[in-house]
Amino acid sequence: MVLVVIRSEHGKILLPVKHTSRFESDNTSFFPTRLQAQGNQIVNGVGTPVLLKGLMPPDPAKLHSKNKFNRYFFIKISETGTNVIRIPVYPENWVRDRDYLWRYLDPIVAWAGKLGM
Structure with a gap:
């Protein structure tokens, strides 16, 4: 088994993320x-009207x-009452880092789902 270590431009270690053909989470029953x-x-x-209240955080x-890329963020x-978030994704990031979408977007989708967003 070979462990590939990728370092970000800031020198932090970024472990590779397993690529999957679709989003997978331990339990999707909590998702809206x-x-x-x-x-x-x-x-x-179920046909109930929904009012969307959104925010856009910085690039992951x-x-x-x-x-600051963590569940706490x-x-x-x-806690602000946000129920939808818009995640900025810049093409140069995912072109430069082939694991970008899995490294950042999969955790965000899981955290948002668990938090009712």
């Missing part, structure tokens, strides 16, 4: 239901470089 448009409203899977790689976002 699928949203859809119904007339002029956005509704959840930038958060990582400041040691997203807990603080959810």
Whole structure:
């Protein structure tokens, strides 16, 4: 078994992440239901209207470089009442780092789901 160690531009060790064909989480039962448009409203899977309250945090790689890419950061976002987040993804990041999407977006999706976002 060979362990490949990747260092970020700031010298931190970034362990490779297993690539999968789809998002996998230990338990998806806590994730919100699928949203859809119904007339002029956005509704959840049972037809209840949903009001989206969103924030856009900084780029995950930038958060990582400041040691703020962690579940606690997203807990603080959810405590503001946010129920949807927009994650900026810059093409140069995922072109330069082939594991970028798995390293950053998979954990964010899991944390957001567990936090009801």
